[in-house]
Amino acid sequence: MRRDGRPVPRLHVTSPLGEGVAVALTDNQSHYLARVLRLKQGDGVRLFNGRDGEWLAAVESGAVHCREHLRFQTETMGPWLVFAPPKRDRLRFLVEKATELGVSRLMPVTTARTEPPAARADKMLGWAVEAAEQCCRLDVPICDEQCDLEAVLEGWTGDRRLLFCDESGGGKAVTEALQGDIAVLVGPEGGFSATERDRLMAMVTVVPVSLGSNILRIETASVAALAAWQVSHDGSCSNSLN
């Protein structure tokens, strides 16, 4: 807790973290701490890099210094999300909410009915970092560049089931398919083409699932499937510094 009662800020960094380690911040991060949050020398900030857990660090001139190990790194078990990217704000929302709900990899794909432009991996990563900083995650999801659905399917290995969110009905309830390593596949607003559907249904790792009775938008279907996973997998998070 900060002196004004607000939570200790939380930043994602790429460098190693450890006892006494000094961490250089980016210009944006330094600006944020000094000008937006008005932190002073000695104030605390929480750091995580996706490998070394979470550390409480102290602001000093030009850098922050790790002081205390707050949380151990946990293995990320969240689903992958393979999705036809929606446009503009809806893509940002999808990335942000998927990150909060524990997605471990974001894989935008081009399908027969996907409309350009493609989702940019660097943009997605920026939104994912912000969401991870805020939601208490210890890592940031991998953000792939958009590629063709067929290329993703060709490289698919049998150890991760692909839950195909099928709006045509007939799939099993998604809650019945959430065990083990999974990826969620959400198609474009116009749905998959007949060729794509045939291709998917011929794969042994594909499990058609239903998300209920309404026709959900891309980002809603994505969030609904990930929320179903999240609420079925309990976890714990130390909020003592909030």
Next chain:
Amino acid sequence: MRRDGRPVPRLHVTSPLGEGVAVALTDNQSHYLARVLRLKQGDGVRLFNGRDGEWLAAVESGAVHCREHLRFQTETMGPWLVFAPPKRDRLRFLVEKATELGVSRLMPVTTARTEPPAARADKMLGWAVEAAEQCCRLDVPICDEQCDLEAVLEGWTGDRRLLFCDESGGGKAVTEALQGDIAVLVGPEGGFSATERDRLMAMVTVVPVSLGSNILRIETASVAALAAWQVSHDGSCSNSLN
């Protein structure tokens, strides 16, 4: 299906629907059909009013005429959502996604840590109508004006459990509490005050639930809880006209 392969448009109306009934559209709706979608005389449009099911109607000059009963009205069983409203785009997103996920009533509340301005019921209803038109719902959620949390709690009756999304941990998994009539309660970003928490925990109808390990934003927590409800309640929807 329209001649160009796109889905038959779907409009929410307030007037009665039935065999041969002529329905007057609002200026906005007429403009949308004629100028945006470029429908012509005789083209089809789907209508629903939350009471009489869904009808296929034909565009004629000045009105649309019901021709065919497509779906019977079903009873709405979705949860209520009692929530501290987030700001701007996040509120719109919440209303839109909650509608897609079957919420039956949206109840914005003022809590000790809710920031002004209040959520306007008419704005929320407009977004909910748009979402209902798109997602195949047969009704539109009730949108209440924002009021104090205490007023909502005072009027609460015992026949609907209030699932209190409790970020402090210790609640049961939300999936275990989704039976019967429920409402989901999501607090503001700063959490409920100690007084509010005590008040809630003293109510016999309140069930503390957990949504997993991360700290979710208001709209994410809302959508996650509603998605958990949606995927645990199967339904069916005739998509034959998509």
